[in-house]
Amino acid sequence: MLQPLRILFRPKWMVSRSSASYVSRMRHLNKIKEEDEACRAALQSGNIFLYHKLAPLLRRTDSGIYQLPALQTKDVEGILEKLGEDKEMVKESILINCTEQNKAQFSFDVGAIEQTAVEELCRGTFVDLRKAFFLLRGSEAPLVARGQALLRWHQTNGFCSFSGQPTHRNQSGSQRVCHSSGITYYPKMSPVVIVLVSDGKRCLLGRQSTFPRGMYSALAGFCDIGETMEEALRREIAEEVGLEVESIQYSGSQHWPFPQSSFMVACHATVNPDKTQVSVDKVELEDARWFSLEEVQEALTFKAPPRNNKGEPTVFWVPPSYAIANRLIQEWANQQHLKS
Numbered sequence: 052m053l054q055p056l057r058i059l060f061r062p063k064w065m066v067s068r069s070s071a072s073y074v075s076r077m078r079h080l081n082k083i084k085e086e087d088e089a090c091r092a093a094l095q096s097g098n099i100f101l102y103h104k105l106a107p108l109l110r111r112t113d114s115g116i117y118q119l120p121a122l123q124t125k126d127v128e129g130i131l132e133k134l135g136e137d138k139e140m141v142k143e144s145i146l147i148n149c150t151e152q153n154k155a156q157f158s159f160d161v162g163a164i165e166q167t168a169v170e171e172l173c174r175g176t177f178v179d180l181r182k183a184f185f186l187l188r189g190s191e192a193p194l195v196a197r198g199q200a201l202l203r204w205h206q207t208n209g210f211c212s213f214s215g216q217p218t219h220r221n222q223s224g225s226q227r228v229c230h231s232s233g234i235t236y237y238p239k240m241s242p243v244v245i246v247l248v249s250d251g252k253r254c255l256l257g258r259q260s261t262f263p264r265g266m267y268s269a270l271a272g273f274c275d276i277g278e279t280m281e282e283a284l285r286r287e288i289a290e291e292v293g294l295e296v297e298s299i300q301y302s303g304s305q306h307w308p309f310p311q312s313s314f315m316v317a318c319h320a321t322v323n324p325d326k327t328q329v330s331v332d333k334v335e336l337e338d339a340r341w342f343s344l345e346e347v348q349e350a351l352t353f354k355a356p357p358r359n360n361k362g363e364p365t366v367f368w369v370p371p372s373y374a375i376a377n378r379l380i381q382e383w384a385n386q387q388h389l390k391s
């Protein structure tokens with residue numbers, strides 16, 4: 052029997068900020084998202100995060116910490132001019148968010164310019180997004196992922212899929228319109244359900260053949276059109292491992308930029324402890340099996356798994372802390388620990 056969804060945690064933003072400042076910030080953000088003139092003005096006093104072919108620019112501080120440099124718009128214009136480019140290109144920047152001080156934040160891809168020339172002028176390095184996720188701390192990782200996802204969406208949605216005519220963006224980049232068909236396109240995410248299945252004592256983890264050696268994760272799958280999240284969850288578990296889910300608890304959600312934008316909805320689920328025989332769909336998964344609390348606890352201690360001299364991990368390990376799969380596994384381990 053499916054149980055009603057239950058919120059297991061309260062995100063920090065729900066409790067720690069005064070509602071007045073949050074409301075005014077969201078209204079300011081919405082205004083610059085919707086109004087081209089307001090957005091142009093916000094860009095003049097805003098911050099820009101640079102990307103090169105979708106790889107974000109990071110800067111290493113003297114203390115060895117990697118940061119996402121927030122450049123001023125006039126600095127980016129200066130860089131473009133120094134490199135013989137039109138400074139007006141900066142108007143192609145896409146609005147991502149705004150700071151607590153209402154400063155607008157934009158992403159801008161300089162992929163048409165030579166990478167090393169920009170890196171030298173900015174005293175930074177363009178880094179693949181997966182690596183950047185490992186190097187950045189706190190709220191910078193979701194911010195950089197959001198900036199990249201929006202840039203990618205614009206780069207791949209230049210034409211209307213109905214009329215074949217070019218689409219045109221608004222100033223903030225929150226939408227694209229085809230003047231021929233009248234269709235408005237909005238940045239898109241694919242809903243994915245990710246679930247940690249437990250039989251009360253063990254949890255079920257699986258791996259795809261493309262995962263790094265030794266890494267197992269919670270089971271995931273894209274929602275089909277017309278499905279509820281609960282239906283998608285039950286179907287994916289039935290398809291991938293041949294088990295029937297009995298109860299579901301909502302845990303949290305995450306925007307996941309790899310390989311394209313997904314909206315990950317994370318849940319815990321239980322199966323009948325007398326019906327735990329796994330039958331793996333070998334097209335989807337290389338392996339899936341039950342893990343004990345001890346095995347999971349050990350895997351959670353690795354920040355990076357031990358590797359052999361070929362650089363291959365030698366142990367069972369789980370996704371890193373920035374992946375919502377890690378949080379599900381951590382929550383399950385904590386719950387089991389409390390029970391024992």
Ligand SMILES: NC(=O)C1=CN([C@@H]2O[C@H](COP(=O)(O)OP(=O)(O)OC[C@H]3O[C@@H](n4cnc5c(N)ncnc54)[C@H](OP(=O)(O)O)[C@@H]3O)[C@@H](O)[C@H]2O)C=CC1
Nearest residue numbers: 241243268271272273307309310313315370374375376377
């Ligand atoms: N953040 C996290 O903690 C984790 C995130 N994930 C992410 O979850 C996502 C889904 O997991 P996965 O197990 O691969 O999904 P599925 O079990 O649904 O299987 C993947 C298959 O679905 C098809 N597919 C690809 N894109 C879409 C789409 N937009 N809508 C419908 N079907 C699609 C592809 O088939 P075909 O190739 O035949 O077209 C693909 O091989 C992945 O992007 C993965 O990166 C997974 C685990 C952890």
Ligand SMILES: [Mg+2]
Nearest residue numbers: 270271272335
């Ligand atoms: Mg899957």
